[in-house]
Amino acid sequence: MKRIKLVIAYDGTNYCGWQIQPNGVTVEEVLNKALTKLLKEEIVVIGASRTDSGVHALGNVAVFDTNTTIPPEKICYALNQQLPGDIRILESCEVSSEFHPRYCDTTKTYRYMISNRRIEIPTQRLYSHFVYFPLDVQAMKEAATYIEGEHDFKSFCSKRSQVENTVRTIYELTVEENCGMIEITIRGNGFLYNMVRIIVGTLIRVGTHMYPPEYVKTIIEAKDRKKAGPKVPAKGLTLVEIKYQ
């Protein structure tokens, strides 16, 4: 029995997120079916990040156990033959049988794209959030510096979450603008439920001058979801990478 780790990219547009659920097709479900068909064993993957409905991924991670004789590095190629074009396995390799993709120290990187122009470009609409009013990127950059570091991010966590410890460390939060596309990259040791999308919604309020940049400090201190900005749509969000220590 071998444990195989997969690095998975997907276009989340047509999926109800990662985790199997009754209301629609999920990435986890498609992956289990494709692996079961390919390896002729009942396969159940364990995913690292249960991305929400509509969120994209460049580097989600999952593991499964198998008796297959296919060399671990070749599984990605064989599996991609079984998968629809909106899911691709970028890498496959063998890992220790103790390796669990969630119970590990990790650094995760997310990216959020904001299309900031007068009229939306149709070919960008599936992978970015369109904002009509001009955003002050300099103010957003300044606000981002207050989010970096170790903080209690309770204000940036959806109420549905039942996590007790809401302290996380953000190693880096960058805001870059290029030809009307604002790219926000955030790297940290863990993220609360909807945390990235609430941080981005808050940065957009800074970008419209509804909040001054330093008000982000007040939001963090309040430990109150109501103080932060709204949650932005899923389609602008991509899970870029999960790094294991």
Place this chain on the structure above:
Amino acid sequence: MKRIKLVIAYDGTNYCGWQIQPNGVTVEEVLNKALTKLLKEEIVVIGASRTDSGVHALGNVAVFDTNTTIPPEKICYALNQQLPGDIRILESCEVSSEFHPRYCDTTKTYRYMISNRRIEIPTQRLYSHFVYFPLDVQAMKEAATYIEGEHDFKSFCSKRSQVENTVRTIYELTVEENCGMIEITIRGNGFLYNMVRIIVGTLIRVGTHMYPPEYVKTIIEAKDRKKAGPKVPAKGLTLVEIKYQ
């Protein structure tokens, strides 16, 4: 009666191209219906470029005549309310009643995207052509220099075309690679049927070392479609801009 010029962007994925035809929905048809509904007059647009099925646009152009009292510059906003998210009018303005979008001296710019990596990224699949084998971008750049200038491009024209004069001028043809995405930009005074897609198919053969770069000169001189590379898929192609002199 005013003549209005529109600059139109669209995601060609779900359209059978620009021109009205019986087999499926086209951009022209959707635009005529939306304008007719908005302006409460029977509107028929004249398009500048009849892009093929699956080709995208950032700057196609169309004109129509109307008696509307909506200010010309506001028509784009009102019209976008009537259009699906995969078609957007970026600009609207009044032009002379003699202005015809096709019978004019123009410079057109096209872009073609090639995703050149081991395994395709799902979020890039709708807007680029995936090529598995590593392409030699330097060789493609060299081949591009032989295509620039005034030439008889008969070898790069699909047989279906009945154009008599196949001489065109390419002002610029650039090949740039960034993170596994090869971006080919081509600017010229006119393009034959499928010319951009056949040029890119030929450059890909140069990139795989099937053709040496200077073989492009032989292809041009042959004036024979069979000598050039294959036509690449539509989904990688975007009509970026049409400039009127």
